Amino acid sequence: MANRLAAETSPYLLQHAHNPVDWYPWGAEAFERARRENRPILLSVGYSSCHWCHVMERESFEDAGIAGLMNEHFVNVKVDREERPDVDDVYMKAVQMLTGRGGWPMTVFLTPDGKPFYGGTYFPPVDRHGLPGFPRVLQAVVRAYRERPDDVARSIGQILEGLARADGGRVVAQDATELDPSIAARAADALLPHVDRTDGGLGGAPKFPHSSAFQLFLRRHRATGRAEFLDAVLLTCDRMARGGVYDQVGGGFHRYSVDAHWLVPHFEKMLYDNAQIPRLYLEAWQVTRAPWLRRIVEETLDYALRDMRHPDGGFFSATDADSEGEEGKFFVWTPAEVTQVVDAADVPLVCRYWDISEEGNFEGRSIPRVTLDVEQVARLFGRTPDAAAAVLATARERMLAARAQRVPPLRDEKILVSWNGLMIGTLAEAGRVLREPRFVRAAVAAADFLWTSVRDAGRLLHGWAAGRARHGAYLDDHAFLGSALVDLYEATGDRRHLARARELVAALDARFRDDAGGGYFFTAHDAEQLITRTKPGADGSIPSGNAVAAHLLLRLSHLTGDDRLRTRAEEILRLFHAEAAQNPFAYTTYLEALELWGEGPTEVVVVGAPGPDADALWTEVASAYLPHRVLVAAAPTDPDPLAPARDRPPRDGRATAYVCRDRTCSPPVTDTAALRALLAPSG
Secondary structure (H helix, E strand, C coil), X not given: CCCHHHHCCCHHHHHCCXXXXXXXXXXXXXXXXXXXHCCCEEEEEECCCCHHHHHHHHHHHCCHHHHHHHHHHCEEEEEECCXXXXXXXXXXXXXXXXXXXXXXXXXXXXXXXXCEEEEECCCXXXXXXXXXCHHHHHHHHHHHXXXXXXXXXXXXXXXXXXXXXXXXXXXXXXXXXXXXXXXXHHHHHHHHHHECCCCCCECCCCECCCHHHHHHHHHHXXXXXXXXXXXXXXXXXXXXXXXXXXXXXXXXXXCEECCCCCCCEECCEEHHHHHHHHHHHHHHHHHHCCHHHHHHHHXXXXXXHHHCECCCCCECCEECCEXXXXXXXXXXXXXXXXXXXXXXXXXXXXXXXXXXXXXXCECCEECCCCCCCHHHHHHHCCCCHHHHHHHHHHHHHHHHHHHCCCCCCCEECCEEHHHHHHHHHHHHHHHHHHCCHHHXXXXXXXXXXXXXXXXXXXXXXXXXXXXXXXXXXXXXXXXXXXXXXXXXXXXXXXXXXXXXXXXXXXXXXXXXXXXXXXXECCCCCCCCCCCCCCCCCCCCCCCCHHHHHHHHHHHHHHHHCCXXXXXXXXXXXXXXXXXXXXCHHHHHHHHHHHHHHHHCCEEEEEECCCCHHHHHHHHHHHHCCXXXXXXXXXXXXXXXXXXXXXXXXXXXXXXXXXXXXXXXXXCCECCHHHHHHHHCCCC
């Protein structure tokens, strides 16, 4: 029999709809029952592509005996962390205070008024690996709740006090002169020694991409010319692109590598990774023009367009690590499987190139990874490089088609505004930089889908699934989508995207701003009130909403000439400045906004009617790596030009470019060589 989760739209909640656990979705009904019967709440939080969430479901939530204990003593609430990031954030902080670590699945025990008193992450069904069995945990929690109320109250008090310190006491410093943009340079210098000089990335296993840290290195390379920053970026991009963490057959990146060599990934694929990582490769391509960097950008975004896009334009959230109950089964190969799809004469070359062997490199099978350059494998098998490249391209197409016949991992078909914002921004930027209209078209389609289908009465909502938009939008939704819309304006010149971005900023000011302490809360003033209200500044797997908002406000301020937007951005920068100075690695998105505030953007205005002259100038702009920039396409007859385009006439009837830095503008230019010189790094 189905439980209450059968009426939900979240794929993760629907996965649990037939558990013997009497699950409730998060909401008033569960809390009212807990109060009425004086039962503790068992809150279980996870997400659809989480491997250990599936393990705990199989071991405990599908077990009739364990489910009976849960139903007898608790009101059981299941939450999709991606659908309710506010709930996840609050209780994850509580679990981290209790245990010193966090993760999913998350299990938290609450009083009927939502206050946490005990929790953890994964619990096995029996005592194992130093972890108490889940039934023993359930019995101990219920005894404590019934028999030791003073201990429970003491635990609650300590947790609430810690939550208040973490978020409630943060107030903006009022002196703008305290801002110190040089902390970005110091942060880059401090991070550089942590780069793995053999395999790239930061630190050892498990190894995450940390795209924003390497984007910081690129900015420092541009500012200083120091080769070690660029070397760290290129080493990391190369090792990731060759490793198993990159899907060599289908494109796109898995979430992280469980080893230090990028070989064995945690096989889930997240939309936010495949939006953020290609942006790093795109910027590295602008700096170096290395063709392999461009290839990874295009393959990753084409993967998203092929496998992660709804027909109406939005992008799905994730695909699972598991297929047919085995982690990674969909992605691994044997030589026999390659033989079935590749011409017999080419099988040895293909298997050698992608490290597919009889013994395997992962549980008896092989995760494709690149171990030789094309030139090396060509020499090894007596082929020309062009012939070897053609063999590999054909093999990849055939292997992808064959893989499509396998049972695929579950795809989480929630469309989240925040994560879509990240993807829209990257698609817009890739389309602009690479001059690839398909990426810009996809970005426009996704933005239009969100604007028409994931709003209610003019207000943005958080997500869409199964034909329904649900839940009020959060800070991240407004900030990420607003930033993407500015990217989309720069890629298209269509000012409706700017108008929408300004509407989102107005909503942040009206409904999220902390008028007393400064900055933006994660939830709106009129949203459901949880036990605390967070105001995040540090990055996690996705950027900080406040940091992205500060960056967005600064860009809009320069585009529109509205100094009030700059004042709001400065408020955010002051709010988190001390924390960023102490722990810059957690604040790399903040550092980008701080740099933009301190350095100001490179303003590029091209005035002229659309046509070959203007296209040539924009193509030159696209090839330049401009980490802090404002780009404006202006018509000569525009009656209301944006601020950077005011008093900027075309010259001699031709499309004309103006470049300004540090409030100083160059003479207007009409030829690409002169523009190229103006866009080059100064000094």
